[in-house]
Amino acid sequence: MINIVFYLIAYFLAALPFGLVLARLFAKIDIRSAGSGSIGATNVLRVVKESNPALAKKLSIATIALDALKGLVPLVVAKYYFGLGDSVLWTMAVLAVIGHCFSPYLLFNGGKGIATGAGVMIFFLPLEVILALIAWFVVGKVLKISSLASLGALVVFIASSFIIHPQIEVINTHAPVLIICFIIVYKHWENILRLITGKEKKVI
Numbered sequence: 001m002i003n004i005v006f007y008l009i010a011y012f013l014a015a016l017p018f019g020l021v022l023a024r025l026f027a028k029i030d031i032r033s034a035g036s037g038s039i040g041a042t043n044v045l046r047v048v049k050e051s052n053p054a055l056a057k058k059l060s061i062a063t064i065a066l067d068a069l070k071g072l073v074p075l076v077v078a079k080y081y082f083g084l085g086d087s088v089l090w091t092m093a094v095l096a097v098i099g100h101c102f103s104p105y106l107l108f109n110g111g112k113g114i115a116t117g118a119g120v121m122i123f124f125l126p127l128e129v130i131l132a133l134i135a136w137f138v139v140g141k142v143l144k145i146s147s148l149a150s151l152g153a154l155v156v157f158i159a160s161s162f163i164i165h166p167q168i169e170v171i172n173t174h175a176p177v178l179i180i181c182f183i184i185v186y187k188h189w190e191n192i193l194r195l196i197t198g199k200e201k202k203v204i
Contacts, residue, residue, distance in 0.1 A: 003088050010074045010092035014099035014116055017106055018066040019044045022059045027052060039103075040111040041067070042146040067111065068119030071096040075123045086170040093120035097180045101187050112187040114150045117180050124168075125161055125177075132157035144202040147191035154181055 019039040023031045027048045031039060035046040041063040048056035075092060078084040097117050103110040122129040135156040140149035161168075161177055168174060185192075194200035 002082065003084065006074065006078050006082070006084060006088065006092055007095055010071075011095040011099040012104070013074060014070050014096035015103035015105055015110070016070060017103055017110065018070070019059075019063040019111065020106075022062055022066075023048060026059060027055060038111060039106070039109075041115060064115045067100065067115035068122075071100070071116040071119030072123055075120060090124070090171055090176040093124070094176050094179050096120050097183055101183055110187075112150070113180070113184040114153075117184055121157070121177075121180070125157075125165060127164055128157050128160045131160045145195070145200055147188055147200055148195060151185075151188060151192070154184060157181070 017039045019041060020031060023029045023044050029047055029051075031037075031043050031047045035043045037043070041060045044063050045056050045060035048059055071093070074096070075089055078092060079089055097113050097120065099110075100116040101110045101113045102108045118129055118132070132153040136149045136153035139152040140146065143149070158177070158181055161174065168177075191200060
């Protein structure tokens with residue numbers, strides 16, 4: 001029963017659309033009706049920046065932090081306060097990303113999973129996440145395209161996870177990692193098509 005409780009917590013907590021809430025509270029803007037329509041940090045930055053650049057940066061950073069923490073905190077509590085096993089924790093991680101990307105509060109729409117994915121993965125594979133963040137920063141700085149930076153970071157994360165952890169302890173499979181990465185790629189599919197056609201806009 002406690003496993004089911006934590007599965008529900010992981011899903012419904014991660015489903016909270018912090019980007020949408022923060023933009024409404026502090027900028028009085030519904031970010032779903034502007035920019036890309038996404039509830040993530042990139043669209044918060046893009047939309048709020050038009051009227052208040054300083055506030056846009058703060059809200060974007062806050063969105064990233066909260067989206068990461070809503071994935072990480074339940075894992076920390078489940079492991080260190082309730083002693084739940086790795087198979088349960090990995091399931092929670094997958095459910096957290098699903099909750100963020102397909103939020104029941106938004107009729108199963110949602111964000112693109114990068115921050116929440118990083119939040120859950122830093123719990124299991126911190127070195128790989130650090131390498132991915134470096135890739136994200138470098139690609140973002142050079143090319144100024146958020147989606148390309150995110151996808152580049154994802155490639156680095158997947159590759160490094162197989163190199164550093166060819167066998168993930170206890171579960172002995174990369175399946176949860178690949179499921180999470182597949183969801184993120186799926187949510188970026190429109191961005192990928194725009195990248196291919198050269199229509200993706202620069203944001204960062």
